[in-house]
Amino acid sequence: MLPYDAVVIGAGAAGLFCAGIAGQRGARVLLIDHAPKVAEKIRISGGGRCNFTNRDAGPANFLSDNPHFCRSALARYTPQDFIALVQRHRIAWHEKHKGQLFCDESAEDLIAMLLRECEQGNVTHWQPCAVQAVRQAGTGFELDTDRGLVRTARVVVATGGLPVPKIGATDFGLRLARQFGLRTTDTRPALVPLTFDAAAWAPFVPLAGLSLPVGIRSGDGEFLEDLLFTHRGLSGPAVLQVSSFWHPGQPIDVDLAPGADLGATLKAAKGSSRRKVANELPQHLPARLAEAWLTRHPELAERPIADTRDKDLLQLAASLQAWSLTPSGTEGYKKAEVMAGGVDTRELSSQTMESRKVPGLYFIGEVVDVTGWLGGYNFQWAWASAAACGRALGTAPDA
Template identity: 50%
Template sequence: MAHKTWDAIVIGGGAAGLFCAGVASQLGKRVLVLDHADVLGEKIRISGGGRCNFTNIHSNPSHFLSLNPHFVKSALARYPSSEFIKLVQSYRIAHHEKHQGQLFCDDSAKQIIEMLFSECAKGNVKIRYPETIQTIEKEADEWIVKTNVGIERTKSVVMATGGLPVPAIGATAYSLDIAKQFGLQVVEPRPALVPLSFTSGEFENLIELAGLSLPVRIASGSKGSRYGACRFNEDLLLTHKGLSGPAVLQASSYWTEGEQIHIDWLGAVEANGQFDCDDLFNDEDNRLKLTENILASVMPMRLAKAFAEQKNLLGRKWAEVSKKDRQTLKELISNWSVKPAGTLGWKKAEVMLGGVDTKALDSQTMMARNHPGLYFIGECVDVTGHLGGHNFQWAWASGFACAHSL
C-alpha cells in the first residue's frame, strides 16, 4: 500500500542513519527509517567494550583516511565533536576520557542508542524494522522504495547501511550495491582497524608470548600506497594468531598485502623521555649484567628473553657481547620488520576501508552529484577514521550535513 510522499527515507538504523533522521525531523522533515535487522544499533552497543567510544575530543581531518583527504573538512567543521558532546551532556549521560581524547560512556553504550531514539521521537520519525528493501528506483522527481511490506515514495533517499565488518550482526554492502546501480564509483572495500596474522618463521618464537602487551612505535604503509604511510605510538598485543592491540589496528588501515610493517619495540617508551636507546646499549655499568636483564629494564622479561635468544645472546653477560652483536640486537629491537600474512577479516574488523568514491558526492551535503535526492552517509563512504571515536564522529558529522541538506 502506498503512502503519501516522505521528505526522506533513511535506509539503515545505525549511528549515522538514526542521527540524520533525528536532526532532519526536528528541522520539520517527514522521515521514515527502514532497517532489515531485528535489533537496531547493535554496532553501537558492542563498540568500546559495551561502553561506546562515541567521539574524540581531538577529531579533525588528520585522523581520517580517504582517497580525497579534503572531503571530510566541511562536515567536520559544521558539526565538530564539541557539538555531539553537548548533546550527550544534555541527556546527562556520564562519560569519561580514556586515552588521547577518546570519550566513553561511564555506564553503557545503550544510553547512546536510547538518546538517538529520543532525538528521532522528538521529530516523529517513523522507524520500521525488520523490513527488507527489494528495490530503489527513481521516477520523475520521486524515489520509489519497494520493501517486503509495500511501496513508499520519497523526495530523498539516504543510504546509511554502514560497511561489511561484523557480518554476525547483519552487516551488508547494500549501500555500495545501490551506488553501483546508479553508476557511482566504489573504492574497493577491505577490512580496517583489524588484527594482523602471521605465518613467517621470524614470528614463531613470539607466538608463545601470546597475551603480552606493551607500548611500541609502529610504522605501516608507504608514500605510494592507497592512503600513504603512518606512524603511531600505541599499545601492541601479541596473540596466538599474530598481532593486535591499538598499535596494530591503527597500522592495519595503512597496510597492504605484501608489505612489511616496522615495529620499534622501545620507541613509545623512548618517546616518553623515560630513557635513551643509545645509552641503554652503550652503558658500561651494564658490563656484568645478563643481556636479557638489560633489555628487561625497558620491556617485559619474556619478550627480552625472546629477543636475546633470537641473537644467541641469552645468558651472556654484556661484557661478552661484541659491539657488532650489540648493534645487531639494537637494530632487531628498534626496526623489527615483518610481513603479515593477512588480516583476520571482516569478522574481526572494526570498520571498512573504501566505499562510495567521494568524487561522486558533494562534501557539503553528502548528495550524489548526478542524482539529486540520493545521499550516502557514514561508513559506506570512502572515509575511515583512526581508532578512538573518530568513525562515530564521522557518522554524526556526515549525518548532520545530510540532514541540513534535506
C-alpha cells in the same frame, strides 16, 4: 504528494542521527533497518560504553582517496556539538585516553538518546524490514520493502560498512551506489588485527597476551600506542591504527622500546654490569619479550655482556627497535572495526552528501570513503555526515 520526504535506509549511528535531525526540521522521514535490533554497532562499541567521539577530531584523523572531502561536514558538526547533545540528554561521560570520550554507564544511553531525537522528529521507524530494491520513479524514488512499496522524494543510504556481518552488515550500500552509476573505491578491512604465516610466527607464539607500548609505522601511518601479541599475529591499538595504512606485501616497522636508545644503554652496561646478556636485557624490556627475543639470538644469550662486541649489542638493539615484519594478511571483516574505502567522495556533495549524478540520493556514514582512526573518530564522521545530510533534508531553514 509523496508520503515521505525521505527514506533513510540503516538505523545505525548515521541513519538514526540523520533521521532525527531531518524530522525535527519538518521532513516526513521513514527509517528502515533489516536487523532485529537498532544500532548494534553502537551497542558493542567501546567495550559496551561506546567511544562516541574524539574531542580533537579533525580532517587529519581520516583516510580517504579524497582527503579534503570530510573537512566541511566535520567543521559544521564538531565533537563539541555532539558533547552538547549528550549533555542535554544528561548522559554522563568521561575522557579515557588521547581525547577519547566514553559513556560512564552504557552505550544503551546513546541509543536511547538517538531514538528520543527521532521521536521528537516524528520519524516513522520500520524494523526489522528489509529493502529489496530502490529505483527512480518520476521526480523521486520507489522502494520494494518487506512491508510493501514505499514512495519518497529522497533516499539516504546509511547502511554502514562490511565489518561484523553477523550483526547485520551488508554490501547493500555499495551495490546501490554502483546500481545508480556511482563509483566506489576499493574496500578493505581496517582497524583490524594483522596476521602472519604460522611458520614465521612460531617464535612469537609464546608472547601471546603480552602488551607493551611501541612505536609503529606503515605507509603514511605512524603511531605511539600499545601493541598486543596474539597466537596468530599482532593486535592492540597500535596495530589496529597502522592496519588502516597497511597494504598487502608492505612491511610494518615496530620500535619495541620507544623513547629509549637500547644500543647505547646496552653498550653502557658493558662497563658496569656483570650479567649475561640474557639477564641484562630484561632490565630494559618486559622479561617475556627479552626471553623470547634471545631464543632468536642464542649465540648472545649466555655471553657476559662485558665480553660482547659492541656490534652484536647494536644489532640486537636494532632488531628490537627497528623490527620490520611483513604481515601475511588481516583477521578480516569478522574482526575489523571499520571498512576502508566505499562510495567515492568525488560522487557526492561535501555540503549535503547528495549524489552529484542522482539528485535526491544521499550516502552517509561508513559506506562513504572516509575512514577514521581508532578512538571515536568513526562515530564523529557518522554524526557529522548525518548532520550535513539531515540539515539539507529538513525543510526548516538551517540554524
